[in-house]
Amino acid sequence: MADGTNPRFDFAAPLPRLADLGRVHFVAIGGSGMSAVARLLLGRGVAVSGSDAKDSATLQALAAEGAAVHVGHDPALLDGVDTVVVSSAIPETNPELARARELGLPVLHRSQALTVAAQGFRRVAVAGANGKTTTTSMIAVALLAAGADPSFASGSDLPGHDTNARIGAGEGFVIEADESDGSFLVYRPEVAVVTNVQPDHLDFYGTFERVQAAYDAFVATRAEGGLLVACHDDAGSLALARRDAGADRRVVTYGFDPAADVVLSDAVAAVRDEGGFSASATVTGPDGVSRPLRVAMPGRHNLQNAAAAYAASVLGLGVDADAVLAGLADFTGARRRFEVIGTAGGVTVVDDYAHNAGKVTALVHTAVGLVGSDRVRVIFQPHLYSRTRDFADGFGAGLAAADDVVLLPIYGAREEPMPGVTSELVADAVRRHNPKAQVDVETDRTELVRRLAERARPGDLVLVVGAGDVTTLAPEILAAIGGAQ
Numbered sequence: 001m002a003d004g005t006n007p008r009f010d011f012a013a014p015l016p017r018l019a020d021l022g023r024v025h026f027v028a029i030g031g032s033g034m035s036a037v038a039r040l041l042l043g044r045g046v047a048v049s050g051s052d053a054k055d056s057a058t059l060q061a062l063a064a065e066g067a068a069v070h071v072g073h074d075p076a077l078l079d080g081v082d083t084v085v086v087s088s089a090i091p092e093t094n095p096e097l098a099r100a101r102e103l104g105l106p107v108l109h110r111s112q113a114l115t116v117a118a119q120g121f122r123r124v125a126v127a128g129a130n131g132k133t134t135t136t137s138m139i140a141v142a143l144l145a146a147g148a149d150p151s152f153a154s155g156s157d158l159p160g161h162d163t164n165a166r167i168g169a170g171e172g173f174v175i176e177a178d179e180s181d182g183s184f185l186v187y188r189p190e191v192a193v194v195t196n197v198q199p200d201h202l203d204f205y206g207t208f209e210r211v212q213a214a215y216d217a218f219v220a221t222r223a224e225g226g227l228l229v230a231c232h233d234d235a236g237s238l239a240l241a242r243r244d245a246g247a248d249r250r251v252v253t254y255g256f257d258p259a260a261d262v263v264l265s266d267a268v269a270a271v272r273d274e275g276g277f278s279a280s281a282t283v284t285g286p287d288g289v290s291r292p293l294r295v296a297m298p299g300r301h302n303l304q305n306a307a308a309a310y311a312a313s314v315l316g317l318g319v320d321a322d323a324v325l326a327g328l329a330d331f332t333g334a335r336r337r338f339e340v341i342g343t344a345g346g347v348t349v350v351d352d353y354a355h356n357a358g359k360v361t362a363l364v365h366t367a368v369g370l371v372g373s374d375r376v377r378v379i380f381q382p383h384l385y386s387r388t389r390d391f392a393d394g395f396g397a398g399l400a401a402a403d404d405v406v407l408l409p410i411y412g413a414r415e416e417p418m419p420g421v422t423s424e425l426v427a428d429a430v431r432r433h434n435p436k437a438q439v440d441v442e443t444d445r446t447e448l449v450r451r452l453a454e455r456a457r458p459g460d461l462v463l464v465v466g467a468g469d470v471t472t473l474a475p476e477i478l479a480a481i482g483g484a485q
Contacts, residue, residue, distance in 0.1 A: 111184070130195060341464075376461050
């Protein structure tokens with residue numbers, strides 16, 4: 001039943017001390033979230049082992065960092081283990097998890113293990129339906145540039161650091177807080193950042209009201225005297241901030257609305273030049289001082305993310321404002337967040353992880369603002385049958401601004417197909433919102449790449465979009481366009 005509860009894990013339960021973990025074994029250690037926590041525990045001197053279904057560059061990297069890694073799941077790997085770490089995706093039938101239960105070993109959710117790794121640090125947790133990976137990365141980059149040497153755990157590799165997690169010598173620890181399974185309740189941060197509150201992950205929560213209640217619970221977990229940084233421009237986030245505000249509650253809002261505490265103005269949201277893409281604005285804090293803000297990636301939403309990073313770093317952790325802004329000016333984006341794969345024949349190919357309607361809309365509208373009279377061509381792979389069923393119209397509305405849309409079949413991930421739920425639902429929605437739109441559903445990837453290379457013209461911006469395996473097409477499309485010139 002989708003009611004916003006996770007019967008397998010108690011995220012309010014007391015957690016063990018770092019020193020009491022003993023040897024920790026990760027089931028499916030090669031995943032992005034699991035590998036991040038493994039790195040953090042290694043960085044804190046904990047003995048780590050782990051298994052995964054197949055070998056990967058991630059497994060090899062973890063082995064080089066000191067983890068004992070194994071390909072394949074085997075109950076014998078639990079011999080000598082003191083604590084086991086899993087994610088919500090690991091079923092109870094997994095042979096290693098079943099053996100851990102049989103032995104009575106402590107089993108921690110990935111988020112619980114991350115919280116143990118963050119013990120002793122000043123925690124900043126970033127949540128929201130959209131923008132949390134970018135905002136997490138922005139805070140980490142800004143703190144690094146300011147010399148604060150933070151620890152961090154992000155959903156994507158940090159630009160220039162080729163890792164999604166590290167233990168630093170500073171007092172700050174920046175965490176991307178995932179709301180999809182309710183696990184963001186475990187972090188108990190000093191600074192809680194909420195970029196937006198929107199209906200998403202309804203396969204878990206069931207209703208938007210339960211989503212809102214979960215965010216209320218999240219901000220209520222912050223430490224005594226802790227700060228909530230909330231987006232004033234998002235109705236859900238603003239409502240959350242107003243519900244949370246009180247005599248003993250520290251709340252700061254940010255955004256383009258002049259009523260925000262941290263105000264963005266004079267925005268130039270999308271600039272395309274020989275150096276790439278950028279956006280800029282003026283940011284004015286509660287002290288009334290205005291300063292220039294720039295990020296080396298486009299979009300009003302990314303200026304909002306930067307304002308959140310500014311507020312969390314300066315007002316939350318007390319880091320120097322000018323140093324934070326200098327760090328943000330060098331921010332080029334997290335991996336698969338408007339990531340430029342390359343340019344061929346005057347055509348730029350961008351890869352992006354956008355997978356809900358809000359993200360897709362922001363991405364496409366940013367791209368349209370960049371190209372002027374040239375064209376935006378989008379290849380979109382819907383993610384999850386339930387999300388496609390629930391938000392097909394929102395996806396269609398966002399994609400309708402593009403000149404050319406090609407849809408791949410739905411990437412089901414953890415879900416089985418649902419009768420009547422296909423990418424045609426999104427295609428029909430695009431046509432409703434823009435009857436003149438060029439939109440197709442393509443199952444043959446080779447044909448998709450060939451046809452796109454034929455259509456592309458100098459000045460075009462090609463967006464490869466989705467949370468599934470669509471990302472593999474970006475370099476193929478770039479190579480095909482280059483070969484077609």
